[in-house]
Each structure stands twice: as structure tokens, then as C-alpha cells.
Amino acid sequence: MENARPPWARRGPGPVWERWLSVPPETPRGRWPAGLPWLSTLAVTVVVLVGSGFAGRAQPDRVPLDSFGRALLVVGAAQLLVRHRYPRTVALGTAASSAAYLAAGYPYGPVFLPLALGAFTAIVAGHRKVAWCALGGVWATHLLVAHWLYRLLPPPHDGPAPWGQELFVTAWAVAVVALSELVRVRREQIAKARAERAAAERRRADEERLRIARELHDVLAHSISVINVQAGVGLALLDSDPEQARTALTTIKAASKEALGEVRQVLDTLRTPGDAPRSPAPGLDRLPELAAQAQSAGLTVHLSTEGTPAVLTPGTDLAAFRIVQEALTNTVRHSGSRTARVLLHHAPGALEIRVDDDGPATAGPHEAGGGNGLVGMRERAAALGGTVEAGPRPDGGFRVLARIPLEKGTGKGEGKATGKGRAPDADTDTVNRTAATEEES
Numbered sequence: 001m002e003n004a005r006p007p008w009a010r011r012g013p014g015p016v017w018e019r020w021l022s023v024p025p026e027t028p029r030g031r032w033p034a035g036l037p038w039l040s041t042l043a044v045t046v047v048v049l050v051g052s053g054f055a056g057r058a059q060p061d062r063v064p065l066d067s068f069g070r071a072l073l074v075v076g077a078a079q080l081l082v083r084h085r086y087p088r089t090v091a092l093g094t095a096a097s098s099a100a101y102l103a104a105g106y107p108y109g110p111v112f113l114p115l116a117l118g119a120f121t122a123i124v125a126g127h128r129k130v131a132w133c134a135l136g137g138v139w140a141t142h143l144l145v146a147h148w149l150y151r152l153l154p155p156p157h158d159g160p161a162p163w164g165q166e167l168f169v170t171a172w173a174v175a176v177v178a179l180s181e182l183v184r185v186r187r188e189q190i191a192k193a194r195a196e197r198a199a200a201e202r203r204r205a206d207e208e209r210l211r212i213a214r215e216l217h218d219v220l221a222h223s224i225s226v227i228n229v230q231a232g233v234g235l236a237l238l239d240s241d242p243e244q245a246r247t248a249l250t251t252i253k254a255a256s257k258e259a260l261g262e263v264r265q266v267l268d269t270l271r272t273p274g275d276a277p278r279s280p281a282p283g284l285d286r287l288p289e290l291a292a293q294a295q296s297a298g299l300t301v302h303l304s305t306e307g308t309p310a311v312l313t314p315g316t317d318l319a320a321f322r323i324v325q326e327a328l329t330n331t332v333r334h335s336g337s338r339t340a341r342v343l344l345h346h347a348p349g350a351l352e353i354r355v356d357d358d359g360p361a362t363a364g365p366h367e368a369g370g371g372n373g374l375v376g377m378r379e380r381a382a383a384l385g386g387t388v389e390a391g392p393r394p395d396g397g398f399r400v401l402a403r404i405p406l407e408k409g410t411g412k413g414e415g416k417a418t419g420k421g422r423a424p425d426a427d428t429d430t431v432n433r434t435a436a437t438e439e440e441s
Contacts, residue, residue: 036081044117045077048110055109063105063155072101076114080121087122088130094118095134099141105154112138116176123180124187131180135173142169214376216263218322218329221373223259225332227252229297251296258293283317284344287324291342294328300339301328307346316404319380320344320353323388326373327355327400335398336360350386351404359397377402 052073056065063069076097083090094114101111115138122131145153146161234248291301312320324342331340337357345352377400378388386404393399 037084038081041077041081044080044113045074048073048077048113051110052107056107059107061155061158062107065106069101069104069106072097072104072106073111076101076111080114080117083118083121084125087118087125088127091118091122091127091131091134095138098138102138102142102145103149103153105158112172119176120180120183123177124184126184128181128184132177135176139169139173142166210379214322214379217373217376218326220259220263221326221329221333223255223262225329226255226293226297227259229332230255233298255293255296282321283312283314284320284324286321287342290321290325290328294332294340297332298338299328299332302339302341303344304342305344305346309346310351310406312351313407316351316384316406319384319386319404320351320402322380323353323377323400323402324355326377327390330373330400331355331357331398337397349406351406353400353402353404355400356393357397359392 049070052065052069056062076094079090079093079097095118098111098115115134119131119135122128122134143166146165147163150158150160230248230251234245234252237245237248287303291303294301328340328342331337335357337359340355340357343352343354343356345354374388374390377390381388381402381404384404386402388400388402390400391398
């Protein structure tokens with residue numbers, strides 16, 4: 001037994017009414033649709049045949065329903081079987097069957113039901129002009145037959161129909177068109193909403209991919225830079241100063257352990273995105289730890305703060321930490337300077353970060369605009385409405401200057417600027433889940 005609902009109405013997400021209003025999938029020309037509306041077509045055919053038979057008993061002045069009349073009814077209703085594949089052809093075909101039925105003088109009844117369904121399908125499929133022509137043609141045929149051609153057509157000795165009857169026919173045609181247009185508009189709205197949801201999902205996926213790329217870059221670039229420097233020191237001092245080489249290897253072990261923990265945290269977030277984070281997102285409270293790691297790579301970092309610290313949201317705190325981390329990483333990798341200065345300036349409504357080194361540059365990527373690190377810093381700041389400027393200083397060296405606006409309502413002196421006392425934020429779970437943090441082994 002065939003299911004009453006076609007496959008395009010049974011499958012897919014969303015409420016039942018939305019699936020019913022959805023446009024059925026296109027079938028390539030030359031191939032038969034996978035599912036045909038057998039039951040609905042059969043039901044319409046039975047209603048038209050039985051209803052017209054009963055209607056003929058109450059209309060003795062009309063031509064009795066014979067085999068030709070029943071054939072016209074069956075042909076008109078049977079066309080509905082392919083109404084989703086050929087909506088224009090079915091609209092015109094049902095109109096022709098209905099017009100021939102009226103011209104033959106058979107009794108009025110549910111003969112217009114196939115026409116209504118054919119026009120409805122054509123309109124909601126976007127073929128509005130064809131459907132209007134089909135309905136208009138049947139209406140004009142009825143008008144001509146009922147008021148001018150009744151003398152030439154059966155039944156014999158027939159008189160003109162009352163003009164009031166035309167009001168009913170006109171109202172019926174207008175109702176079919178109005179309902180069809182309403183469903184068509186609703187279908188377009190549903191299709192537009194689905195397209196917007198799909199575009200939003202693709203956009204979120206792209207943003208997530210870029211965010212994860214930034215996280216991995218920041219985590220790995222910093223740790224691998226420290227490992228690279230210490231590996232060089234260890235190799236150089238392996239024979240002459242074994243104790244210093246041991247210290248370098250210890251630093252490599254600690255840096256690699258931290259990198260593995262942070263990478264594992266990011267990968268765990270991808271595998272189980274719904275789980276709560278196991279450790280807090282890194283923030284400016286970890287700058288002393290970051291300075292110590294940079295010092296192990298031979299870079300002395302001086303930290304200073306200006307202004308009254310404000311309570312930072314987790315997103316701002318994480319972005320500020322990553323910007324400082326990437327700036328120090330670039331100094332270790334591309335600068336000949338062994339000293340860097342980090343200044344946090346808490347201005348009204350904004351956090352300004354300045355990282356200076358005395359240079360000179362030892363590689364091209366340290367120049368303004370080069371390398372993925374600078375791009376990542378700019379993307380982090382731009383996501384919060386801020387900016388990052390990076391380039392050589394007039395007096396020599398290199399400077400990274402970032403400005404991140406603070407959200408409205410962030411007060412001063414309400415708590416520590418960083419650390420565990422940060423004010424909660426709506427983005428806490430998202431930021432924490434996506435941040436790379438140290439995992440104890």
C-alpha cells in the first residue's frame with residue numbers, strides 16, 4: 001500500500017506543515033519521479049466521479065453523465081498524477097478537460113476540483129501566468145457557453161444561465177488563486193529561511209575553522225620557538241657545558257609538555273564540543289608565566305601597567321593574552337633584540353597593548369604585514385571591534401600596538417583586571433571551550 005504523503009513531504013527536518021509547504025525536489029528530465037501522488041490522485045478521481053453522478057440526479061435539465069463524460073472526468077483527474085513533474089502541462093490539461101466537460105453540457109459538480117489542484121500546483125511551483133491563463137480560460141468558456149453559445153451546444157432547448165451564477169464562479173476562481181499565492185509566498189519564505197540558515201552554518205563553520213587555526217598557530221608558534229632556541233643552546237653547550245645543556249633540555253621538555261596539553265585541549269573541544277572546559281581560558285594573569293617562558297628562550301620581558309584595570313570579559317582577556325604571546329613569539333623568532341617591553345594601558349573604554357623590541361629584524365616575516373601571526377592578531381582584535389598596528393619604529397626596533405574596546409557597562413575597580421576574579425560573561429563557555437590551556441598530565 002502506497003503512503004499518502006510523497007517522499008519530499010515525509011523526509012527532512014522541521015515541522016510537518018513546513019515539509020508539506022516545501023518545494024519537492026527537482027527530477028531530471030527524462031527520468032520518472034521516485035514517488036508519485038497515487039493515493040491523492042485516486043481520491044480525487046473517486047470524488048469527481050461519485051460527486052458528479054450524484055450532482056447529475058439533481059440537474060435533470062443537463063445532459064446525463066455517459067461514458068464520454070466519465071472519460072473526461074477520469075482524464076482530468078488522472079493528470080494530477082504528474083502534477084509535481086509537469087505543473088504547467090497539468091494546469092492546461094485539467095483546464096481543457098473542464099472546458100470540454102462544460103461545453104458538452106454535463107451536470108455541474110466537482111469537475112472543477114482537478115482544475116483547482118492543477119492551478120494550485122502550477123502557482124506554488126512559480127508558473128503563475130500559466131495557471132492564471134488556465135483558470136481564466138475555463139471561466140471564459142463557462143461565460144460563453146452559459147450566455148451566448150447555449151443555443152449551439154447541448155443540452156437542447158437550454159436557456160441562458162442567470163448572471164448571479166457568474167459571481168459564484170468568479171469568487172471560486174479568485175479563492176483558488178488567492179490560496180495558491182498565499183502558499184507560494186509561504187514556500188518562498190521557508191526556502192529563504194533555510195538558505196539563510198545554511199549560509200549561517202557555513203559562515204559559523206568557516207569562523208570556527210579560522211579560530212581553531214589561530215589557536216593552534218599561537219600555541220605551537222610560541223612553544224616551538226622556545227624549543228628551537230633551547231635546542232640550539234643545548235647542541236652548542238652539550239660538550240663544553242653539560243649542566244647548561246641539561247637546563248636547555250629541561251626547558252624543552254616543559255615547553256613541549258605545555259604545547260601538547262594545549263593542543264590536546266583544542267582537539268578535545270573538537271571531539272566533544274558540548275562538554276564543559278576542564279581548565280579556564282588563559283588571560284593576562286598568565287603574563288608573568290609567559291615572560292618566564294620567553295626568558296628561557298633568551299628574551300627578557302619587562303611588564304608594566306598604566307591606568308586603573310577594568311574587569312575584562314573572557315573573550316577580551318583571551319585575545320589580549322594571545323596578542324602579547326604572538327608579539328613575543330615574533331620577537332624571539334625574528335628579532336635580534338634580547339629585550340622586549342610589554343605595556344598594558346587601561347584607557348577609558350579600551351585596553352591598549354604595546355609590545356616593543358629594539359631589533360634589528362633578522363627575517364622578513366617580522367616586517368609589518370608579513371606572516372600568519374600578525375594576521376591572527378588583527379583577526380582577534382577585529383572580532384572584538386579593535387585594531388592592531390605592527391611595524392618598525394622610527395628609532396629602530398619593532399612595535400606591536402593593539403587597541404581593544406571594552407564592552408559597555410565594564411566598570412573600573414570592580415575587581416581584578418585578570419585572573420580568576422573575572423566577571424562572568426555570556427561568551428564564557430564558548431571562549432573557555434575554544435581556548436588552549438595547560439593540561440596536567
